[in-house]
Amino acid sequence: MLHVDIPSREEYSYLADVRSDACVSIYLQTSPLHQQLAASKIQFGNFIKEALQQVTDRGLDKRRIVLLEEELYSVLEDESFWDLHAHSLAVLVTPDSIRTYRLANQLPNRLDVGDRFYLKPLLRALTFPHSAYILALSENQTRLIEFFADAPAEEVTVPDMPARMRDAMGDAALNDHHHGAVHHKVRLAQYTRKIDQALRPVFARHDYPLILVSTEPLASIYRSTNSLSNLTEETLFSNAEHLGASELVTLVRPLMDNYYQAQLKALKSRFETRAGERRVTQDFSDAARAATFGAIDLLLINLDSTLNGTIDENGSITFSGNEDEAQYGLIDEIAKRAIATGARVLAVRSEDLPSGADLNAILRYPL
CATH class of the missing domain: 3.30.1330.30 (Ribosomal protein L30/S12)
Structure with a gap:
């Protein structure tokens, strides 16, 4: 799993208001693979030395330099901290505080020292977090899968979400063949409505896109009962029952790219209208x-x-x-x-x- 902790908009605003005699912003290329983090730690150590030299050259009080050094080395020397990472690491530190964020975006190494934090890379993470969900849906199986960037995907346990249509409808689902195609579609709509209700609390916490993988007529019926603005316009029409999480991520990744490009295209059109x-x-x-x-x-x-x-x-x-x-x-x-x-x-x-x-x-x- 890719371990990501992106700041909220409120947290970003707080960081943007921070002013100090020494604000050190470090962005570091990392890896979700522990064995590939040695180079990141070496680079981080080099950035610490460079940052301390810069604040010394600027005449920062020696006691404040010691506090800054302690904050930075508390991260470098914390072995447990380096166990779990994503593709980039942001370290924002003053002599009085330190914050770290593991990001899915692949950001270049950078050190910035000033009276405020350098936060533009965090804005990129807030713009396109590279996190999404897949709803793999069939009459026999319902799965919600979460994935970040190129890291392994994980199935998410959703309270009250039916695992299949029979679970949603009970014994009534067994008798659908006696009532014809129209009645069966009514049952499918009841099934998808219960899925939608179960997913609402999940997506109330964030706006990550939701990509549907299903076949007709279930895909169209799900869309007709969906209330989530997170659902992307494109559907991957495939029977997901025999596809593992990693296979599904590989198949939907082009749809994610299309989703982001569609957002940018819509924005360009909106700018033209407002102009x-x-x-x-x-x-x-x-x-x-x-x-x-x-x-x-x-x-x-x-x-x-x-x-x-x-x-x-x-x-x-x-x-x-x-x-x-x-x-x-x-x-x-x-x-x-x-x-x-x-x-x-x-x-x-x-x-x-x-x-x-x-x-x-x-x-x-x-x-």
């Missing part, structure tokens, strides 16, 4: 003011943007040069302010942006 209503901006200054005053509904940002500067309490931008130590990532700050006012923020690659701009914002009202 005609004067509710779109790609201008950093306009977006900074809009984010500050809660005017952004949806923000699409370039994960690789490196434009730096500062934004004051009124949303006014000052673009900084590399020599300015007070500078920070402008997109990161705009995203933080947008999230704090309820906007949906997605971090994507430049090729997935509507027109190649580093920032695209849909506003709640016209400019």
Whole structure:
């Protein structure tokens, strides 16, 4: 199993507000295979030495440096911590606190030291968590399977979910052949409705996509009784009864890619529509003011943007040069302010942006 602990939106907002005399952000390539983590630990140790040297060069108080060193080495030297990992590790530390997140996304190694955390990679994890569920459905078998990225899948035990139609209908299901095809479809609808009811508490906790694997007419009947917004539009039409969890993941992975691409395509179309209503901006200054005053509904940002500067309490931008130590990532700050006012923020690659701009914002009202 891939061990992932992605921060919530609320947690991200908290981290974005942290200010300290030393905020160290470390992103590390890891592996779900324990035997492949040795290189990650070596790199982490190198990042610790580099971070401590940077804060020393900046004149950080020696007592604060000792506290920072203790926090960092508490992770490096914790053998049990290195037992379970995913594809990336985020370590965010100040002299007073430390937080770690295991991520399904494959992120490059990076160290950042400043007065705030570097959080854009976490935004990517929140945008596309690479986690999904498969509902493998037939009259004789119902399974919910969870998977992350390329890690082994696991079957999930769902309270009150019928394991097959007979369990849902009891003895009545045995007599369907006496009532014809129409009555049998009624029974199937009753069966799928009970499955939907059982799944609601599972998906109330998150918005991971749900991919249906089934055959007709059961697939269409399930969709007609489904109440979950998580259900993807595509169905994998296959009899899942004789397919293991790993085989199902292999078969549905192209559907996951299609799902994410469909989301991005829909966003591009939405941007085009809102542009005609004067509710779109790609201008950093306009977006900074809009984010500050809660005017952004949806923000699409370039994960690789490196434009730096500062934004004051009124949303006014000052673009900084590399020599300015007070500078920070402008997109990161705009995203933080947008999230704090309820906007949906997605971090994507430049090729997935509507027109190649580093920032695209849909506003709640016209400019």
